[in-house]
Amino acid sequence: MLQATSAYLDWNNSLDVLGKAYDVGLFALIIGPKGTGKTTLVREFTNKKNAKLESINFSLRTRESHLIGTKTLNEGTIGFNEGILIKSMKEGSILYLDELNAAEADVLLRLDEALDDRRQIVLKESTGETINANQKWFVIATINPLTHVGTKELPPQLLSRFPVRIRLDYPPEETEFQIVKKYASGNHDDALKQGIKLANTLRQAAAVEELYYSPSLRETIAFAKLLDSGLDAKKAADIVFANVYSQWGNVEYQKVSDIITSMFGR
Ligand SMILES: Nc1ncnc2c1ncn2[C@@H]1O[C@H](COP(=O)(O)OP(=O)(O)O)[C@@H](O)[C@H]1O
Ligand SMILES: [Mg+2]
Structure with missing residues (x-):
């Protein structure tokens, strides 16, 4: 590892x-x-x-x-x-x-x-x-x-x-990208940048209480590692970013799932 x-x-x-x-x-x-x-x-x-x-x-x-x-x-x-x-x-x-x-x-x-x-x-x-x-x-x-x-x-x-x-708040996207790259070896820069953008969209929504949960750098690092493992970006995004929201019910989950579809396709 x-x-x-x-x-x-x-x-x-x-x-x-x-x-x-x-x-x-x-x-x-x-x-x-x-x-x-x-x-x-x-x-x-x-x-x-x-x-x-x-x-x-x-x-x-x-x-x-x-x-x-x-x-x-x-x-x-x-x-x-x-x-x-x-x-x-x-x-x-x-x-x-x-x-x-x-x-x-x-x-x-x-x-x-x-x-x-x-x-x-x-x-x-x-x-x-x-x-x-x-x-x-x-x-x-x-x-x-x-x-x-x-x-x-x-x-x-x-x-x-x-x-x-x-x-200490969430870093700017470009900085987060550099940080996350310290923990991942693969060549998935575009997908990784999308994942970080997604995380920031979710953070902003959580900040104005449109969502219950705000993903941290732990999640963007995990996303990068799943990309390393060979998972495709959409699947990795579902696993790391979307599924957790079903804890607050299907409406909450669907909101995030729709954002992911719009960013990563079906
Ligand atoms: N500036 C940074 N440089 C390197 N790694 C970072 C940085 N910020 C966050 N991380 C990584 O993000 C993850 C969460 O950081 P952590 O220090 O546990 O956060 P906190 O104590 O604020 O909850 C860890 O894996 C950590 O190594
Ligand atoms: Mg801590």
Whole structure:
């Protein structure tokens, strides 16, 4: 299987902005819909910096203990299993808080303690000791737009801990083409460009709520890989782009199916 050579194509200068934020110790927030390269950007940045990455993906089920840690009892001895926040503060690694606005308020509150200007947290769960973050500690968070299911508004004080904000949206078609080509080997440029155009048509329709779903770069990459596998463009488009809409009923599916027919023929 073909892997992307240098993974990230930095089409809107995000690596540079992250680098500046890192140099001056300002935490960064990346805002954008799913599949726009947020995670890939953070990985690339961490590699560039030769830094260690600690990641956590937030959901309604994320607890304070995932961040702080849990007490352990081993043959009568009480220990403490450090959570990812404490670990990264001590190590001075890059902490990646993925989909932060999917977390519950109490979890966010505890995080806020560590993120304020003192960069310290009191371990009230165990010894009560104060943990001071290593000088090199750096935090990057991502949030999905509020239109995304399961997302909540970040409390303003937490938002203010991330003064460097990077918007990552779907790239222009020509840029998306270059990105997708990193993951596909075949010679199907015309069909691929059509697929990207289709994805953008669907994204625009979803943005004005004419459709329920907005395809991401994951889908255009999958489309390219199916073309590589020998599938014809119309069939690949049905599989990747149309079929998913039948989840919302036949009318929704038919809308997309008609667009595909008009672009790729029958
Ligand atoms: N600028 C880019 N350069 C290289 N690959 C990208 C880029 N943007 C998106 N991708 C690819 O698109 C897919 C989705 O990206 P991902 O980072 O998982 O998105 P997100 O974290 O925003 O949901 C991945 O396969 C990723 O490698
Ligand atoms: Mg991601």
